[in-house]
Amino acid sequence: MDLPDCDPQALDNTYRQFAVVNRVLSGWRRLYVRELRPFLAGSSGPGTLLDIGSGGGDLPALLAHWATRDHLVLHITGIDPDPRAAAFAGRRAAVPGLSFRQAHSADLVSEGRQYDFVISNHVLHHLDAGQLQELLAHSRVLARKAVLHNDLRRSPVAYALFSAAALPFRHSFIRADGLTSIRRSYTRPELAAIAPPGWVVRPGSAFHQVLAFSKG
Incomplete structure (x- = not known):
């Protein structure tokens, strides 16, 4: 799905x-x-959150739904540099407090933007070493409170289970992309080894881990 000429x-x-x-x-x-x-x-006022690499926008929409259901105010911005992802997210039904834009994290840093939380989901394994360090540096600048980069954790069991579980997903790249992503993702020691000082690798849900940074 990363190829510019994909279906x-x-x-x-x-x-x-x-x-x-x-x-x-x-x-x-x-x-x-x-x-x-x-x-x-x-919080005495609205919270703010930035989702980097928000893709089609399903996660920001889900977070907005949970916050609304809990009678909490959360303003969410989803960014993705891929024009196809930004276009898909832009076609979603409008949700109060949720906005999308085609942008790179560097654009927001240059604009002097800040958010209470900066997050990403399944992004880290797509990046080369330089891009990963750049994302972490940008995240620290953009976050007032904390950064949560949620990603896959590589294991043979995760690969085998996802290979079977994704069979019902037809006419999409879910299965092929997911298996490639698992192969490219990090084990916990690998991610901890490349994380800069101050970053912590926390356990996430099954076969996931969170690279986190807190500003207190």
């Missing part, structure tokens, strides 16, 4: 199906309850 209909199907995969497997409900909701509940 556009299969790509759209992939963005739609990611909503199911992320809701079931990525562990963001746990992260929302543990990390985001307590801050929002104790």
